[in-house]
Amino acid sequence: MRYWGMILLATVGTAILLGLGLWQVQRLAWKTDILAQIERKILAPAIDIPAEVTAASHDLLPVRGTGSYIGEETVRVLVSQKIYGAGYRLINAFELRDGRKIMVDRGFTSVRAALPAVPKGTGQVTGNLQWPQEIDSFTPDNDLAANIWFARDVAKLSAHLQTEPILLVLRNSSFADDLARPLPKMSANIPNDHLNYALTWFSLALIWLGMSGYFLYRSRNSKT
Structure with missing residues (x-):
């Protein structure tokens, strides 16, 4: 048995x-x-940023916009990259030709490097709209005095930079003087x-x- x-x-x-x-x-x-x-959605042909934008309908939408960076402040969001180590995502206000103000996540710079200057003049930015969900119970409060953020909270960032709550994560741009390394959204990150x-x-x-x-x-x- x-x-x-x-x-x-x-x-x-x-x-x-x-x-x-x-x-x-x-x-x-x-x-x-x-x-x-x-x-396929991320890499689809970019379109002009829609007049009405919502997270539910437009997350990851490939878009393009022509305009210029405005303001002197570059928000630094602390991140880590496997190859480069600790660094910051650089986020700036960007004014489109029609006068709308959005935010552009220009990409990455190492904590050991000097902060890249904000590009001057007029140019085109291309990337994907995103509303990242990066906040949990372990996320510390942003250190506004040192200008170090710990998450890309679109609502708080837009209020801080005085723009619409729209974040374009850069894939490429015509600003040749931008030394930030773009960190575009890719399915490989999932x-x-x-x-x-x-x-x-x-x-x-x-x-x-x-x-x-x-x-x-x-x-x-x-x-x-």
Whole structure:
């Protein structure tokens, strides 16, 4: 009876682990399709910034705008990049030709480098509209005295820079004197670990099956 109980346990355990692995394979296909849709949306041809903009309808929309950077203040948002280490996203107010004022996330500069100057003159910026969700219970308060922010809160940033609550994350621009390194939105930034999860569950199924076989072998031999 004990022998057949071990067989049942081995079968059920292996089936559960294989089922979890197959579920992760299905999740992988689903996530890959979602990322492909996001990639197509991000890289679609840029259009002029719509007159009415909402986060629900226009998040990640590729847009372009012609105008100039205004104001002397560059907001610094503390971030970290794998290759470059700690640094800042640089966000400035930008006035479009029609007089509307938006914000442009110009990109990255290292904490060890001098703050790049705000580009002068008139030019075109191209990128994606974003309303990043970067605030949680662990996010510290912004240090306004030192001009160091810890999240891109579009509402607070727009109030601070006196613009519309519209953030264009730069992909490229015609401002040749801008030394910031653009950090455009890419689907590659979105994790897709389902393949690793699937391999983990399949590996556990193999280990479970191997261990069960070993115990069954020992159990059978102990009776002889």
